[in-house]
Amino acid sequence: MKVEFKLFTLLFAFSAIMGVIYGIFSKWEEPVGTVALFLTSGLCIMIGGFLWWTGRKIDLRPDDDPLGEISDVEGDYGFFSPHSWWPLFLGASGALMFLGMAVGWWLVMLAVPFVAVSAIGWVFEYFHGEHSI
Known part of the structure; x- marks a missing residue:
């Protein structure tokens, strides 16, 4: 420090x-x-x-x-999913939402559900399906 x-x-x-x-x-x-x-x-x-x-x-x-x-200093930095597609979807929907802030609020309203679904999908990726823990 x-x-x-x-x-x-x-x-x-x-x-x-x-x-x-x-x-x-x-x-x-x-x-x-x-x-x-x-x-x-x-x-x-x-x-x-x-x-x-x-x-x-x-x-x-x-x-x-x-x-x-x-x-x-090296050590465990956490677990990162090697096969996850959710960051791509979250990034694309986030870009769409921020583009909507520049273009028009109607685009933001269209993108908010995609951002929410992508974020929830990424957070709960390992709680269901083939790779559940």
Whole structure:
């Protein structure tokens, strides 16, 4: 967690300094950019503080060892179905839905049932049929 803490602390400092510079160059008359940069710095320090606080309570991870190898972190990433067609259907119906947001809401209404069926099919793929567990 040390690397993440340092990264968010660096991002906090950068966005706070850029917020001050932006405010000076805009003569503090343009509030949106200045507020956005200061809010970004606030969010970065909140995340960095959480990572620092959590990092104190847990043991060091293999990522935190400067002499660590990539193989120290490897492990089980989960089960991924090698034969599933549901991600293809979900991606196509999701693309159709997002296209509908640009073209017309009628297309979104047409795509929502396909997105729902695809998502349910993918989630419950192993609860029925030939490959049920």
